[in-house]
Amino acid sequence: MRFKFRLPLLEVQSLISGYGKMAIIQGVSLTIEPGDFVALVGPNGSGKSTLIKSIVGLTNIFEGKVSFQGADITSKKPEYVASLKLGYVPQISNVFTDLTVRENLEMGGTIIKNSSQRKKLMDQVVGLFPILASREHQKAGYLSGGERQMLAVGRALMAEPKLLILDEPAAALAPKMADQLFEKLSEIRTQLGVTIMLVEQNARRALSLSNRGIVLIQGKKAFEGTPEQILKDTELIRLFLGELTV
Amino acid sequence: MVKSMTIQAMVVFDNLVPYWVVPSIIISLAQGSIYVVASIGLTLTLAVVKLPNFAHAEFLTVGAYVGVIVSRFFPNNLLIIGSCAFLVCSVAAIAIHHIVYQPLMNRKVSIYFLVLASFAVAQFIRYVVYAWASSGSATLLVANQDIRIYTVITVFQVEISNIYVLAIILAIAVSVLLAIFLNLTHLGKSMRAIANNADLARISGINVSFAVNIMWIIAGGLGGLGGVVLGTYTSVTPVLGFDALLDIFAVVIIAGLTSFVGTIIGGYIVGFSTNTIIEALNYYFGVPFGYAPLLPFAMIVVVLMVRPTGLAPNSQTGIAWLRRAFGKGVSSGGTN
């Protein structure tokens, strides 16, 4: 008889991490299951970006453990984490401004060694974001805000990620652009089968897309549950007021 | 008929253009070419690891001495001499990176320490070369590479020797090959990606330490090649590179520190300024030739004051980066 264990895709256990010697994340645990769309919300400065950077290997981890698909990635180099197909779209500086759009996508596909596979992925990304095809030879630094975010997502998709973590991809976008981008994210989840963790200022919007929400306040997980639970909780809403649009 | 026209043209030419101009332009081109080869590795270093490596000039010295030794066994064989100089300096560059710079960068020290460390490395290499060259029976403190110099063509009664042609061809070849590498190969594009945004490069799965090793191979190797070519013009001494240090930094500062096209243009600007321009200043205004070495100095100051980004197209790169780095410490910045 064979037991089938279903590992969580991502598991963070009692994580304490930060910059230099300063701890920003203060004992956070969370799991992400395959197929999830998790919204990570919380006020400015609550440590959302720091938590994500800790997962991908860009901060100092003092205590706790991070594993991805069963592999220990605690304090591993970002390039190693990327090679395990964990995609990450940073909040800022998320494209290579001096490289062309096409080169940005090629860099995103670095871990894909098979060139026909890389070409297939390129076609897929361009199919998802047709605007990138028409800007192919333009430097990413000259793209509009919306185009730039699409390229940032496209770059991450080039590595065929199992999990895609996006840090406020719509922060600087006009509402219409933001809606378009979120539509694409839903498409990426349903059609490409990519598990998604999304950090977003607009909690209502993020929670409307997700099946689970995590609220981070002052480096600690304040709440975790279904979007309905979070939106119903008047105490949480009170905590967010002034910080977030709920 | 045709012949008399040529003679006529030449007479007109002689009247219009002073006798020194053509040879001077050729020397400027050759010297500019040497600057290009000698500086472009430093530009690469600045772009990829953000290090103003003052030890870069020592690669020239080491390369030239490798030329001296190897040319004794393979006289005039430029291919073997050049390859050996490239190889030795590549190895030296990688060794220096792993012994000195990488451990410091791992400790996230500020860029001041890295600059000072590169000074120390430069000094160390210079004195090792000095000690080695002055030991033994036949001193090598002033040595020459065994490379024959002969006239290849004569243009407007000016004889052009093989080493001028060599320098110019080498600069073109190096520039073209580097452009192909950086723009058309995945590894080359990765290097530009690292130069642009190192954190994002890592996140994209680019093997940064591998790319940095390759970068040092190219930077050190080209420094060595530059040394061989420089050593065909002058005697090889332990201060060959040190004497060129300022010119090399003038070139990369004019280039805005990280621009490759800028480095090529900068190389010729410095090449012309230390030859044709000073000769013109002397011919028309009586400026003494002794001022020639001041021109790169003056250019550094003027560029830093007037256009600190040099020939670089935007302020994202180069000196603007260094300013931020000096304000902040080199490795604390990154992706939010």
Ligand SMILES: Nc1ncnc2c1ncn2[C@@H]1O[C@H](COP(=O)(O)OP(=O)(O)OP(=O)(O)O)[C@@H](O)[C@H]1O
């Ligand atoms: N590179 C850094 N070095 C030191 N401290 C930092 C660094 N980046 C962020 N911090 C600090 O860590 C804390 C959490 O910041 P973080 O960027 O993770 O918050 P956030 O929840 O992503 O906020 P926002 O919604 O504004 O993006 C803040 O107090 C911030 O000042």
Ligand SMILES: [Mg+2]
């Ligand atoms: Mg953030």
